[in-house]
Each structure stands twice: as structure tokens, then as C-alpha cells.
Amino acid sequence: MLAEEFVPGVAGKDAPAPSGQGVVGTDGRVTVLSTHDQILRGHTYLGCSFPSASHLAKEIVDSTRAVGEELAARGCLDHYGVDFVVGGDGKLWAIEVNLRHCGTTGPFMTLLALTNGTMNAAGDAFITDDGLRRWYVASDNVYVEPGVVAGADTSGSVGLLPCDLVDCVKNSGLGWNAHDQTGVVLHMLASASMHNKFGMTAVAESRDAAVAMFARAKEAVNAMAHEALVAKTEWDRVRLLQDIPGDFGFGQALTVDDDVIEFGVDAELSEDARKVVIVAATHGNEICGVLGINELIAEGYLHRACVDNNVALTVILGNPRATAEHKRFSEVNLNRCFVDSIEEAANAAAEDGETNVEGIDDGFYEHGRAAFIMGLLREIEPEIYIDLHSCSALSPAFALPMDTKASACLAGRLPVRVVVQGLAHATTAKGTSLDWMLTHMPEVKAVAVECGRHDARSSVDVAKGVVRAVVTGASGRDRFPGRRSLVVAGNETLATSMASDLVWLRTSTQAEFVPDEGFAWTCAVRPFQSVTKGDKLAKHGSETDPKTMVAKADGVLVMPTLLPVVGEEAYFLCQQTSGPVDWDGEPCLSTTVQPLSSTPTLTVPDIKNEPPAALDATSFPSLLKDNIDTSSGVLVT
Amino acid sequence: MLLWLPGACVNSLDLTVVIVTSQAVNSDIVDYYVGLAVQAGGGANVSEQNIRSRLHMLDCGDATGGVPLTDKILARPKLVERLRNIIGVKAAKAAISTITCTASEARLASLLRLPLLAASPSAVAACGTKSGSRSMFEAAGVRFPPGTSLSFSVDELAVKIERHVAKVPPSEIKKLVVKLDESFSGQGNAVLKVPGGMSAAAIRDLLPNMKFMGMGVTWDTYMPQIRRIGVRAAQSPRPCLTSMSQCVSIYSH
Numbered sequence: 001m002l003a004e005e006f007v008p009g010v011a012g013k014d015a016p017a018p019s020g021q022g023v024v025g026t027d028g029r030v031t032v033l034s035t036h037d038q039i040l041r042g043h044t045y046l047g048c049s050f051p052s053a054s055h056l057a058k059e060i061v062d063s064t065r066a067v068g069e070e071l072a073a074r075g076c077l078d079h080y081g082v083d084f085v086v087g088g089d090g091k092l093w094a095i096e097v098n099l100r101h102c103g104t105t106g107p108f109m110t111l112l113a114l115t116n117g118t119m120n121a122a123g124d125a126f127i128t129d130d131g132l133r134r135w136y137v138a139s140d141n142v143y144v145e146p147g148v149v150a151g152a153d154t155s156g157s158v159g160l161l162p163c164d165l166v167d168c169v170k171n172s173g174l175g176w177n178a179h180d181q182t183g184v185v186l187h188m189l190a191s192a193s194m195h196n197k198f199g200m201t202a203v204a205e206s207r208d209a210a211v212a213m214f215a216r217a218k219e220a221v222n223a224m225a226h227e228a229l230v231a232k233t234e235w236d237r238v239r240l241l242q243d244i245p246g247d248f249g250f251g252q253a254l255t256v257d258d259d260v261i262e263f264g265v266d267a268e269l270s271e272d273a274r275k276v277v278i279v280a281a282t283h284g285n286e287i288c289g290v291l292g293i294n295e296l297i298a299e300g301y302l303h304r305a306c307v308d309n310n311v312a313l314t315v316i317l318g319n320p321r322a323t324a325e326h327k328r329f330s331e332v333n334l335n336r337c338f339v340d341s342i343e344e345a346a347n348a349a350a351e352d353g354e355t356n357v358e359g360i361d362d363g364f365y366e367h368g369r370a371a372f373i374m375g376l377l378r379e380i381e382p383e384i385y386i387d388l389h390s391c392s393a394l395s396p397a398f399a400l401p402m403d404t405k406a407s408a409c410l411a412g413r414l415p416v417r418v419v420v421q422g423l424a425h426a427t428t429a430k431g432t433s434l435d436w437m438l439t440h441m442p443e444v445k446a447v448a449v450e451c452g453r454h455d456a457r458s459s460v461d462v463a464k465g466v467v468r469a470v471v472t473g474a475s476g477r478d479r480f481p482g483r484r485s486l487v488v489a490g491n492e493t494l495a496t497s498m499a500s501d502l503v504w505l506r507t508s509t510q511a512e513f514v515p516d517e518g519f520a521w522t523c524a525v526r527p528f529q530s531v532t533k534g535d536k537l538a539k540h541g542s543e544t545d546p547k548t549m550v551a552k553a554d555g556v557l558v559m560p561t562l563l564p565v566v567g568e569e570a571y572f573l574c575q576q577t578s579g580p581v582d583w584d585g586e587p588c589l590s591t592t593v594q595p596l597s598s599t600p601t602l603t604v605p606d607i608k609n610e611p612p613a614a615l616d617a618t619s620f621p622s623l624l625k626d627n628i629d630t631s632s633g634v635l636v637t
Numbered sequence: 638m639l640l641w642l643p644g645a646c647v648n649s650l651d652l653t654v655v656i657v658t659s660q661a662v663n664s665d666i667v668d669y670y671v672g673l674a675v676q677a678g679g680g681a682n683v684s685e686q687n688i689r690s691r692l693h694m695l696d697c698g699d700a701t702g703g704v705p706l707t708d709k710i711l712a713r714p715k716l717v718e719r720l721r722n723i724i725g726v727k728a729a730k731a732a733i734s735t736i737t738c739t740a741s742e743a744r745l746a747s748l749l750r751l752p753l754l755a756a757s758p759s760a761v762a763a764c765g766t767k768s769g770s771r772s773m774f775e776a777a778g779v780r781f782p783p784g785t786s787l788s789f790s791v792d793e794l795a796v797k798i799e800r801h802v803a804k805v806p807p808s809e810i811k812k813l814v815v816k817l818d819e820s821f822s823g824q825g826n827a828v829l830k831v832p833g834g835m836s837a838a839a840i841r842d843l844l845p846n847m848k849f850m851g852m853g854v855t856w857d858t859y860m861p862q863i864r865r866i867g868v869r870a871a872q873s874p875r876p877c878l879t880s881m882s883q884c885v886s887i888y889s890h
Contacts, residue, residue, distance in 0.1 A: 001794055002788060002797075002818070003797070004771070004782045004783065004784025005782040076760050076764050096767060097769070099761060106640045176676060185640075
């Protein structure tokens with residue numbers, strides 16, 4: 001250990017840090033090969049630039065040679081480098097010698113080989129054998145930066161292989177061009193896959209052009225990495241389903257093979273135990289509820305909470321086959337199959353001795369699942385029914401109660417900011433589980449919850465919050481400030497138990513649905529965006545026969561789909577109300593209730609770390625096209 | 638190492654390149670550099686076939702960390718034999734080039750019957766360290782920042798710094814960079830601010846509060862290295878080929 005004086009740069013700035021490279025031959029002859037400037041941001045080394053732009057280049061060459069001759073005299077061979085700084089006094093100070101190939105050696109030898117040129121004696125210009133002057137910017141610490149992806153695990157690498165980097169640079173037109181003697185050369189390709197970094201040299205006809213080329217190549221790699229991270233995040237979500245261990249001492253996990261779990265059934269619950277049914281993944285690509293429930297199991301929470309709160313909870317993975325296939329549904333939309341005809345067909349099949357309800361009637365998988373879930377609901381006769389969903393669009397969480405007052409009251413006490421009434425019954429095809437329940441089990445407090453966007457981590461957290469609220473709220477414990485007990489009495493009024501920041505909406509029209517494959521938004525739509533009657537929202541039809549879809553009333557867009565499926569809803573149009581209303585639009589609060597002091601305004605999107613979806617009319621159609629599996633007409637996410 | 642391929646193959650048309658690595662190199666990487674070599678050669682005499690016939694990629698199939706590549710090669714006599722066969726009749730024109738040599742490099746050179754071009758360990762120790770750098774700058778007549786000589790304990794360094802700032806007025810604060818003798822990329826550097834005329838004892842107390850430049854470095858992690866690196870620098874240099882590149886290249890003409 002030793003101490004030496006710090007060489008300050010010009011006041012307030014870091015001192016420039018050039019370096020010189022040379023080689024000592026086996027005959028002891030010294031050749032100075034190059035001068036470089038280090039590119040620094042603060043103390044972080046970003047790379048180097050060749051040749052040095054320093055006005056002291058000649059002195060760098062001379063000092064490097066003098067050090068080389070000293071090395072030769074002491075019996076050292078081969079490549080070496082000398083690091084300098086240019087002090088605020090304008091003088092060159094030598095800092096240290098590196099006896100080995102350093103970061104600048106590789107890029108320089110590459111340039112030498114590719115151009116067959118040399119650096120001039122003054123150390124400030126490199127001339128190829130064709131007489132062209134060339135500059136480069138290089139780094140062996142180029143980090144792959146995929147940017148922000150919602151819910152992504154950014155701790156590892158995105159696994160870019162050498163061929164990916166080579167193809168990426170080539171496809172962006174930046175690969176080495178022997179004719180122009182410019183282009184990008186890559187090195188340390190093997191470390192990208194595991195360590196997320198690689199080396200790169202950009203050779204160009206000026207220093208600025210080299211800097212720009214380096215930046216463009218880096219951008220191209222980062223764009224590729226972003227795509228990779230999106231895909232990887234998708235896979236991580238699917239894998240979580242399979243990976244959550246079931247042996248924390250609390251039994252199993254909700255999986256495609258173990259699709260019904262009961263809690264608190266074997267425990268000693270009192271006779272008035274509250275029966276709750278929660279369905280997750282009614283759509284196979286909306287798995288936030290499954291992930292949330294499995295996390296609550298793994299945390300040791302769910303079993304204990306059910307016993308403590310006297311809750312008999314049944315959780316159901318709604319559509320196991322679609323979940324395994326990572327699709328919205330396998331054959332038909334499960335949430336349109338809760339209809340009498342399917343239940344009757346299942347009952348008839350059971351009477352005929354057909355024990356496998358999935359084998360009913362026309363054999364659609366989802367028909368069997370719907371019959372199975374309807375049968376379970378009739379058997380359990382729950383007090384509370386929750387159906388956990390997520391959306392394709394960026395969206396805050398919102399609740400969709402069945403159209404009864406008690407359900408609306410329950411919705412108003414869940415950890416969401418928006419309640420949309422009527423929507424669960426406004427689908428074009430009908431047959432949601434809430435539709436069926438309103439006919440057959442209207443006394444149940446039933447709410448569907450849209451927890452957020454499919455791939456957002458926050459959606460899992462919302463799902464967990466809803467499950468916790470339902471389980472603990474049933475005994476009057478409140479874990480959510482601003483929400484009172486979830487116990488809803490038949491004749492209860494909302495009174496002040498409703499959080500003051502809760503926004504209430506009501507669907508005013510039937511849904512608009514996606515009429516054909518030509519459907520595309522004509523503007524960048526966002527959930528809960530206000531529209532005016534007559535606004536042109538989307539186009540559809542063919543190029544020869546284009547049609548437009550306009551807003552039929554003033555209102556708010558709810559659940560605008562980013563993954564349109566022909567025949568399913570494109571969006572719902574809703575109006576804001578000051579509180580829950582009944583089906584005829586009359587307030588369902590009794591007159592004794594204090595009106596809210598002011599109606600909350602709908603400035604809803606409050607989504608952390610997620611910028612508004614930057615979609616425009618031109619990028620949108622291609623997004624749709626790329627995602628459509630034309631064989632099935634189903635959108636692949 | 639493959640980055641050298643275009644230059645090596647194009648500049649010497651009868652050069653044979655043998656690259657030995659710990660683990661096999663991805664074939665896409667080899668393809669990329671062979672492609673660059675063909676471009677660099679302008680197509681005429683340097684076809685892809687020509688380059689591939691002169692390029693030999695060998696590996697130890699051994700990902701063990703912390704073992705020098707040369708030792709991995711020596712542990713595989715059949716690999717050494719293969720190397721000797723490749724070099725074959727060209728042995729008279731070939732040599733092994735490494736930065737320094739330990740007994741392992743000497744053994745490999747003797748098994749391959751090649752001369753070893755490498756600096757002696759003591760020469761590397763004398764030149765490649767922070768203190769070695771300063772002594773060479775002095776001998777070469779190159780301007781370098783004033784500072785202390787190499788110290789092997791904190792107390793010794795404090796005394797030398799006291800001497801260094803003795804003539805500086807107390808109103809002036811000297812900014813010093815404290816360096817471990819063997820370290821890379823500023824990892825062993827720390828910045829110390831000392832008022833002029835300060836005593837060794839007071840300087841000794843300042844040292845633990847230096848601003849350490851290395852990632853995650855504190856006085857507690859820095860302290861033990863003072864002794865370890867001091868001793869190593871004094872007695873034996875680190876063996877070559879244990880660090881970054883893990884590659885031996887044998888160029889035979």
C-alpha cells in the first residue's frame with residue numbers, strides 16, 4: 001500500500017483520463033500502438049474512444065514509449081498499457097502501468113486487422129491502408145438494459161445468445177462493412193447470456209459518428225432485450241403456477257391438477273361458519289387470483305385465517321385446461337356457459353349414470369367446467385362468491401357486483417377504487433356466473449373483481465387483498481383503512497361505511513362487441529377514459545368496406561380490450577353515479593342515508609411504475625394482427 | 638481471444654492458430670470471427686475454408702473456477718499430445734507466449750518442446766504493481782504524482798504520509814489516493830484528505846474513514862488486504878493466466 005497525490009482536473013470537472021498502449025517485442029523493440037480516451041460518467045467507466053482527442057497525444061506516445069523501453073530493460077514482454085490523467089494544470093501525469101492485454105487492446109487489434117491501418121506518430125490519427133481516417137468508440141462493459149416491464153424479475157439476465165447479438169447488429173444495418181471500413185464489431189459474446197453484458201467496438205468516419213453508431217447498436221440490442229424480457233416475464237408467471245411448493249405444512253397449492261381446495265372444513269368451525277367461494281382463472285390467461293391464493297397458502301396465511309375467522313372457504317381454479325394452455329379459454333368462453341341448458345344437460349347426464357360431467361352433451365370442455373362449478377355452488381350455498389379476473393389493458397382494479405344491493409355493498413368494501421354496477425349482466429351473450437347466480441341464488445353476495453392488467457405484479461397483490469378482505473372481513477376485522485366491516489346485513493344501508501374516494505359507475509347500454517377481424521381502435525384508448533356521444537372509437541370491416549364504431553352516449557370507457565376476440569366485448573360504456581343504484585337507475589340507498597358530501601371525480605388511473613400505454617392509431621392494428629392466432633381466431637397473449 | 642483471429646489469419650497467410658479454452662466456445666462465436674477474418678482478407682487468398690483449416694479450437698471441458706487454464710491442460714495428457722501433433726513440423730517456428738511464468742507454464746512449454754516467451758515472475762512483480770509503476774515512471778523520466786514508497790502496515794504508511802505533508806501549511810488540505818499494491822480498476826483505491834502538518838497518530842485515525850472507491854469496500858474489508866497483498870507482493874507474484882482471459886494462445890508459423 002502506498003499513497004500518492006490526487007491529480008485534480010479543471011475546477012469542478014473530472015480530469016481527462018487518456019491511456020497509451022504499446023508492445024515489447026521478443027527482440028526488446030518497443031512499438032507504441034495506440035492512444036485512447038476513457039469515457040467516464042462520474043467514476044463509472046463506460047468505454048474508450050480512439051484515437052485520443054487530447055492535445056497531449058504526442059506526449060502520451062512519447063511517455064508510453066519511454067515506459068516500454070524501461071519494461072524491456074527489466075525483461076518484460078508483450079502488450080502493456082499506461083494510464084494517464086491530464087491535470088487542471090494542463091500537464092500529463094502517469095498513474096499506472098498495466099502488464100497485460102487491457103480493455104483497449106482487443107478493439108484496437110480488431111481495427112488493425114479489419115482496416116490494415118496504423119496510428120500516426122503524433123498519436124492523434126488512425127489511417128487505413130486505403131488512406132481513410134477512422135475513429136472508434138469501444139467498451140467491454142456494455143450492459144444489456146431491457147427497460148421496464150411490469151411485473152418482471154430483473155435480477156437475472158434475459159439470456160441473449162451470441163447469435164442473437166450478432167443477428168441484432170447485422171439486422172440493424174450496423175454490422176462491419178469491409179467496403180466502407182465502418183461498422184460495429186462485437187466481442188465477449190459469451191457473457192451476455194449469463195451476465196447480461198458484452199463488448200462492442202463502433203468504427204466510423206468521425207468521432208461523433210462512432211459515438212452515434214455505438215449508441216444505435218446499443219439501442220437495437222436493448223430493444224431486442226425488452227422483447228425477450230416481456231416473453232420471459234410471461235413464462236415466469238406461468239411457471240409460478242407450477243413452482244409454488246405445496247409442502248409448507250399447510251397442504252397443497254391451487255394448480256391445474258388440484259383445482260379445488262377447501263379451507264376450514266375439517267377444522268372445528270362453529271355452526272354459523274361463513275361459507276365463501278372464490279373462483280380464480282375463470283379465464284386461463286387471468287391467473288393473478290391463482291398466484292395470489294397460492295402465495296397466501298405458502299405464507300401460511302389462508303388456513304389459519306379461515307379457522308380464526310370461522311370461514312369455510314372453497315377456492316376453485318375455474319378453467320384448468322385453458323390455464324395449462326395459457327389461453328383465455330380452450331374451446332368456448334367459460335364465463336358465457338353459466339346457463340340453464342348446460343346445467344340441465346349435466347343433470348340429465350348424471351341421471352343416466354354419466355359420472356363424468358365433462359362428458360356431457362356436445363363435449364365442449366368449458367360446458368363441463370361450468371356444470372361442475374354450478375353444481376359446487378348449489379352444494380355449498382355460499383354467503384359470498386368472488387370471481388377474480390384481470391384485463392388486457394392497463395387498468396386500476398375495479399369490482400363488478402351482481403345486481404343486488406347486498407352485492408353492491410360488498411363490492412364497495414373491497415380494496416378497489418372503482419365499482420361498476422350492472423356490467424356483469426351486460427355481456428352480449430349473457431351466461432356469466434353472476435347472471436346465473438342472480439336467477440338461481442340471488443341471496444348470495446356476489447362480486448367479480450378485475451384486479452388489473454394480466455402481467456402486472458400489482459394484480460396479484462390486489463387479488464391477495466380481496467381474498468384477505470373477504471376472509472377477515474367476515475368476522476368484522478378490518479385490514480383496510482377506509483373500508484368498514486364486510487358483513488352486509490340484508491337491510492343495511494351504505495351510510496358512511498363507504499369509502500369517500502370510491503367511484504361508482506353504472507353501465508348504461510349493452511356492450512359493444514368485436515364484430516369482425518378488421519376491428520381496430522382508431523385512438524389510443526385507456527380504461528375509464530371519458531368519451532362523448534358520437535366519438536369515433538374504432539374501425540372494423542374490410543378495407544373495401546370500412547365501418548366505424550362510435551360512442552352511443554356520453555360516458556366512460558370500461559374494459560376496452562387490447563386483445564380483441566371476435567364476438568366478445570370490445571368495451572362497455574358507463575356513467576358515473578354518486579353511489580350504488582338499482583337496476584332501474586334509482587338510488588338504492590334509503591332516504592335516511594346522508595348523501596356524500598361531494599361526488600369523487602374519476603381521475604382513476606393510479607398505477608405505479610407503469611406509464612400510460614403509448615399506443616397510437618398506427619401501431620395498434622399491427623399489434624392486433626401479430627397476436628391473432630388465425631387458425632382459431634383466438635388472440636394469443 | 639477470437640478477436641485476434643482476423644488479424645492473425647490475414648496478416649500471416651501460413652499462420653496456424655491454436656486456441657485452448659476451459660470450456661468449448663459456442664460455434665456461433667467462431668462463425669462470427671471467421672466471417673470477419675474473411676472480410677478482412679478481402680476474399681482473395683483468405684477463404685473461409687482456408688481460415689478454418691488453419692484454426693484449431695480445443696477445450697478442456699472443465700468449468701472449474703479458480704484453477705489456472707495451464708493446470709487444466711496439464712491435467713489432460715491426451716490434450717497435450719493433441720497440441721503437440723497440431724504444432725507438428727512447425728514446432729521450429731512456434732513459441733508459447735504468456736505474461737509471466739510459473740512452474741506450470743514451464744512444464745507445458747517443455748512438454749510441447751517449445752520455447753517460452755514470458756517475463757520472469759520477479760520482473761512482473763517489479764513492474765506490474767502500483768509501486769512498480771511508480772519506480773518505472775521515475776526511471777523512464779515520465780511525470781508522475783508525488784507520493785510515498787510502498788508500506789506494509791497502516792502505521793508505516795501513516796508515518797510516511799506525515800513526512801509527505803510536513804511542509805504543507807495546516808490551512809491547506811492535501812488530497813491523497815491510497816492504493817493497494819495489486820489491484821484492478823481502482824478497486825483497491827481510497828481517497829484520503831489530510832491537513833498539512835498532521836501527526837502520524839492523527840493520520841492513523843483518519844485512515845479508517847477514507848472514501849473507498851471499490852464497490853462494497855469498507856475499512857474492515859480493506860484492512861486485511863493490506864497485509865495479504867503486501868506479503869504476496871514481497872514474496873511471490875500471482876500465477877499468470879488465473880485472471881480474466883483464461884486462455885492460452887499458441888501461435889505457430
